[in-house]
Amino acid sequence: MENRLRIRASDGKAYEVDRWCPHSKSDLASRGVVMGSKLVCTRHNWTFSLDQGGKCTSADATINACLIDDW
Template structure:
């Protein structure tokens, strides 16, 4: 595994996401409340909806297709829904976002 420098934190919209292409599929990097940053696979476990286009609230994202809520820190769907997506380690260093792939 290697750390990849993505961008300055300010380039990810507040309560939004940026998509990073990866060999295993796109990764959605989210900037949640309080400038917390999370990275998960950009495909809802329900029907593969693009989570990067969902609504971020707290430390969750709501899938734009069928309103499933996914926890950004773990990738797990919130009850009563079941399933999860892969999450990726991410960090902020000197205002820059780094992703471990």
């Protein structure tokens, strides 16, 4: 699990995502901020849509977000 994180969106839904930003390899455990249903990497402001599988809003990249029920 060291390469994955569990996070909760503002609506209460929980997701498991890749821990490392695909752009800069920043650790999203310390550099990631949840804003609504998005996770923002604060290093270069890449934004990932949790409710769309973790797809980046500005590039062809993903953090592979999966909705989880047991957290």
